[in-house]
Amino acid sequence: MNRSTIIYVFIFLALMVGCSQGDANDVTQPPKLKDTPPKSSLKFNAINMITEQKGWALAVQGDQNGILPNALYSTHDGGQSWETIPIPSLLRTGVYAQWDFRDDQTVWVILQHQDAGKVYLTRDGGKTWFERKVDVKGEIPELRSLDSNIAWVTDVTYASGGSPNNNIEIHFTSDGGDTWQKIAEESNVPEVGQKGAAQPFSHETAWIPVTDMNSQPYAYYTLDRGAAWQKKQLALPDQAEPPVRFRGLEYVNLGKGQLAYPIKVTTENGKNEIVIYTSENNGNTWTAQQTLPFEEEEWININIVDKSHGWVVKNSQASLYQFADGKETLVNEAERITGEEGSVFGGIDFVSRQRGFALIGDPNETGKSLYVTDDGGKSWEEK
Numbered sequence: 001m002n003r004s005t006i007i008y009v010f011i012f013l014a015l016m017v018g019c020s021q022g023d024a025n026d027v028t029q030p031p032k033l034k035d036t037p038p039k040s041s042l043k044f045n046a047i048n049m050i051t052e053q054k055g056w057a058l059a060v061q062g063d064q065n066g067i068l069p070n071a072l073y074s075t076h077d078g079g080q081s082w083e084t085i086p087i088p089s090l091l092r093t094g095v096y097a098q099w100d101f102r103d104d105q106t107v108w109v110i111l112q113h114q115d116a117g118k119v120y121l122t123r124d125g126g127k128t129w130f131e132r133k134v135d136v137k138g139e140i141p142e143l144r145s146l147d148s149n150i151a152w153v154t155d156v157t158y159a160s161g162g163s164p165n166n167n168i169e170i171h172f173t174s175d176g177g178d179t180w181q182k183i184a185e186e187s188n189v190p191e192v193g194q195k196g197a198a199q200p201f202s203h204e205t206a207w208i209p210v211t212d213m214n215s216q217p218y219a220y221y222t223l224d225r226g227a228a229w230q231k232k233q234l235a236l237p238d239q240a241e242p243p244v245r246f247r248g249l250e251y252v253n254l255g256k257g258q259l260a261y262p263i264k265v266t267t268e269n270g271k272n273e274i275v276i277y278t279s280e281n282n283g284n285t286w287t288a289q290q291t292l293p294f295e296e297e298e299w300i301n302i303n304i305v306d307k308s309h310g311w312v313v314k315n316s317q318a319s320l321y322q323f324a325d326g327k328e329t330l331v332n333e334a335e336r337i338t339g340e341e342g343s344v345f346g347g348i349d350f351v352s353r354q355r356g357f358a359l360i361g362d363p364n365e366t367g368k369s370l371y372v373t374d375d376g377g378k379s380w381e382e383k
Helices: 334-338
Strands: 044-049 055-060 070-075 083-085 096-101 107-112 118-122 129-133 142-145 151-158 166-173 181-184 206-208 210-214 218-222 230-233 244-248 252-255 258-267 272-279 287-293 301-306 309-314 319-324 327-333 344-350 356-361 369-373
Touching: 044 096, 044 344, 044 356, 044 369, 055 096, 096 142, 107 142, 210 218, 252 301, 258 301, 287 319, 301 344, 309 344, 327 334, 334 356
Parallel strands: none
Antiparallel strands: 044 055, 055 070, 070 083, 096 107, 107 118, 118 129, 142 151, 151 166, 166 181, 206 218, 210 244, 218 230, 244 258, 252 258, 258 272, 272 287, 301 309, 309 319, 319 327, 344 356, 356 369
C-alpha cells in the first residue's frame, strides 16, 4: 500500500517451526527458502501494496512438499508474480509479530508476548535483517515507522482495578533501532481514555487514537516528540447526539498536510456510525467528512485513498462498499467475485480510486486468494 494514502496494515501471526537467534548487534542472515510455488497455489493472509506495482504479502503455507508454514513475499509487477523473501528464523516459530511495511525495501517487525520488544529490520528488501531490542513493560508493543531509521514504539500497560484507562510509554529511535530513547511515559501522557499506538507524521509530531465515553470524540497529539501531549476535541456530526462511546481507528496520512481519522461512534440510543474526520493542515482543525453506518459487533475493514474516497467491508466481511463525496454505495459481494458461496474479504488495499487489491476466500481458512481490480471494485481478476 502507498504509505501516504492509506491505513497501515499490522498482522499478528502465530506460526510454527524451529529457530536460531543472532546477536542483537549483528546482521541476521536468514536461511534461503524454497522457490516460490506456482502463483495459483499461493494463499495470503495479509497484503500491503506500496505502489500499483510494488508490494508485500504474508502467507501461511504448509504442505507435503515442505513449503514453510510462514513466508514473506514481494511483487514488482502488480501481483502477477511473487518472490519469496527470506525471514529470520524466529519469525517462523510460533511467535506473535506485528509487521510495518514502510516501502518496497524497508520492513520493520516487532515481536510480542514472550518475546516482546525484539525488533527486526530490513533495508534492502529482505536480503539482510538486523535484530534489535527495545525495553518494554507490556506484552503487546506496537511499532510505527517513518523510514528505515525512524520509528516510534508504544508500550501499553493497563491500570489495575478494572479501569477503562490505560498507561503508555513511547520509545523513539532515529538510527534503525541501534539506540532507543524513552520520549513519553505515564507522567506526561494524559491518563484519561484507552490509548492506542502513537502514529508519527514527522520527526516531532505524532497522534494517538483514543477509545472512551464522552460528550464528543477526542484525540491526543504531540508537536515536540512526546515531551508534551495536547487534547484535540472533535465535533460530532449534526445527527449524532452526545454522550457517545467512541473508538479511534488508525490515522491515514494523505500527504501535503492532509490527514484522515476514522472513528467508530455509538450513541446512547444504539445508533452506530463510522465518522471519518479529515484535516488539511496537519491536524490543526478537523471536519467530519463522512459518516457510514455499521453493526456494533462488526469488525471494520476500512481503506481510505483521499479525503473524500474510500472503501469499507461490512456484512460479516461479505460486502464491499465504496464511499465518495458523502455517499455510500454497494460495489460488490465476495461470493459474486469468487463464485463460491460463503466467501469473505480477508483484506482490501486500494492504491488509487481505480486500482485495488483484495484477499478473498473461505472464512474458515487463514489464507485467501489474491484478486485485483482496475475499476474501483466493480470487477476483479484472480492472480
